Amino acid sequence: MAWPGGRPGALPLALALGLLVGVLLPAAPASAQEGFVVRGQVVDTLTGLGIPAAVVRLEGHGSVLTGEAGGFRFAAVEEGDYELQVEAFGYAPRSVFLQVRGDVVLSVATEVAPFDIGGLVVAPRAVEVRGRVRDTLRDLSLRGVEIVTGAGDVTQTNGRGRFEVGGWEGLELLVRIRAFGYLPVDTVLIPTPGESYEFGLEPDPIVERMIAEQIGRIERRAGGRRSITLRPMNRDRLLRLRGRTLQEVLQTAYIGRLRIRCVVFDEVSLTPQMAEGLLLTTPVEDVERIEFLFRGWMLRVYTREFMRTMLGSQVELRRATYVEASPPLCT
Numbered sequence: 306m307a308w309p310g311g312r313p314g315a316l317p318l319a320l321a322l323g324l325l326v327g328v329l330l331p332a333a334p335a336s337a338q339e340g341f342v343v344r345g346q347v348v349d350t351l352t353g354l355g356i357p358a359a360v361v362r363l364e365g366h367g368s369v370l371t372g373e374a375g376g377f378r379f380a381a382v383e384e385g386d387y388e389l390q391v392e393a394f395g396y397a398p399r400s401v402f403l404q405v406r407g408d409v410v411l412s413v414a415t416e417v418a419p420f421d422i423g424g425l426v427v428a429p430r431a432v433e434v435r436g437r438v439r440d441t442l443r444d445l446s447l448r449g450v451e452i453v454t455g456a457g458d459v460t461q462t463n464g465r466g467r468f469e470v471g472g473w474e475g476l477e478l479l480v481r482i483r484a485f486g487y488l489p490v491d492t493v494l495i496p497t498p499g500e501s502y503e504f505g506l507e508p509d510p511i512v513e514r515m516i517a518e519q520i521g522r523i524e525r526r527a528g529g530r531r532s533i534t535l536r537p538m539n540r541d542r543l544l545r546l547r548g549r550t551l552q553e554v555l556q557t558a559y560i561g562r563l564r565i566r567c568v569v570f571d572e573v574s575l576t577p578q579m580a581e582g583l584l585l586t587t588p589v590e591d592v593e594r595i596e597f598l599f600r601g602w603m604l605r606v607y608t609r610e611f612m613r614t615m616l617g618s619q620v621e622l623r624r625a626t627y628v629e630a631s632p633p634l635c636t
Contacts, residue, residue, distance in 0.1 A: 340381035343403065345411030347375040347391060356415060358456060358473045359393035368493065370455035370479055382409075432496045434472040438462050438482060441505035443544055447484055448590065450506075455479030464588065472496035485613050486512045512616070519615045520594060523607065526622045527598060535559055537596035540609075543589050551592060551606065552584040566602040567627070567635035571611040572620070574635045599627040603635055 343363060347356045355375025362368040363379045364387045371377045382405055391413055392398040403409060438450045446466030453459050455478060458470040472478040474496055482490040487506040494502060520539060527537075538558065546554045555563060568580035575583065587608070594607040603625065614620060628634035 340383050341405055341408050342378065342380050343382050343387075343389075343405065343409045343411070344376070344378040345409075345413055347371050347377070347393070347413045347415065350414040350416045356393055358476055359391060360477050362390040362392075364388040368477060368479070370477065372455075372457045430474045430498075432472050432474045432498050434470045434478060434480075434494065434496045434502070435500075436468055436480075436502040436504060437466045438468070438484070438504045438506060439466055440487070441507055445544065445547060445590065447487075447506065448588070450482060450484040453481045453483070474498060482506065485609060486516065515616050516593065516612050519612060522622055523594065523596070526625065527596060535562060535597040535601045537594065539594050540592070543592055543595070546589055549589050550585055551587045551589055551595070554589050555584065555595075555604075562601070564601050565597075565604045567604070567633045569603065569605045569625075569635055571606065571608055572622070577632065598625050602633070603627050 347359045347361070348354060349356060355371070355373070357371055357373045357375060359371040359375065359377075360368055361371060361377040363382070366379050366382060366387075369377050369379070384405055387403045387405060388400050389403055389411070390398065390400040393415070403411075434454075436452075438447045438452075439445060440447055446462075446464075448462050448464045448466055450462040450466070450468075451459070452461065452468050452470060454470050454472070456471060456473075460468050460470060462468045470478075470480075472494070476495070478494045478496055480492050480494055482492075482504055484506055486509055488509050490504055490506060492504070524537075538554075543554065546557060549557070568575045568584070570580070570583055583606075587606075591608050591610070592606060593609050593612045596605050597603065598605065605625070623636060626634075626636050
């Protein structure tokens with residue numbers, strides 16, 4: 306049978322910073338080889354509440370933004386003396402010097418003071434940070450990419466590779482971008498109203514080789530039962546038809562030759578109704594490989610997410626079987 310074609314409230318209107326630093330050492334500090342952890346919280350002296358979106362810099366270890374509760378953390382800090390700088394919009398910048406001999410916990414308290422410029426009281430303004438993530442090699446918008454910010458936002462890109470997160474105008478925002486099969490990107494932005502950012506990801510050659518090994522397992526399992534008239538398609542070939550659903554790809558690439566009787570999706574045999582729904586809704590960008598067995602009667606689909614599973618565990622590839630019945634029995 307052929308398948309058919311803010312944080313709550315603004316920062317205090319103030320300008321002053323007092324630091325209260327407390328250092329606690331754990332009973333069993335981390336080894337010098339792994340480094341230590343420097344962490345703490347920036348809080349309001351009067352209310353005791355954490356101050357979010359403060360920029361905390363540790364000498365030689367870059368900068369982070371405090372989260373909603375005012376917390377910050379630096380990992381893999383080697384033993385030594387360091388300067389820690391704290392800046393927050395509406396507060397005076399200050400720095401303290403730390404002696405790191407083990408894990409360090411800092412309590413940083415800030416005092417409120419008025420901030421006046423020419424009779425104007427200035428407060429930070431929340432802005433939407435918009436961006437797009439794409440595959441630089443294939444010029445392909447990437448969906449489902451994980452976006453994590455230093456302010457605590459976690460989101461994913463949509464079908465057009467776009468995302469939105471919150472930020473504060475003029476304040477540094479740490480953005481971390483992670484996508485399966487691509488090298489990670491960490492960057493710091495200074496959000497500007499109305500500006501859109503574009504991030505290019507490069508394929509991770511190690512993961513690409515690992516995926517190729519899994520594809521080799523799948524091809525060996527298929528053996529000599531591949532259809533001669535219906536060639537399998539791996540990701541690079543599938544992406545030539547980007548922007549389409551898997552059903553549209555099948556109708557375009559194999560026009561007039563489809564005689565599929567059963568579909569196995571990520572090693573799960575589907576009912577005709579389930580198969581029809583998945584073929585109609587699965588973007589080709591989400592697929593790593595399709596192949597046809599048993600003279601083209603069986604279609605097998607492998608998604609990128611299934612490839613991630615294969616790389617993370619020993620997935621058993623059972624021998625493909627087809628039993629003529631009504632409906633056919635496929636595994």
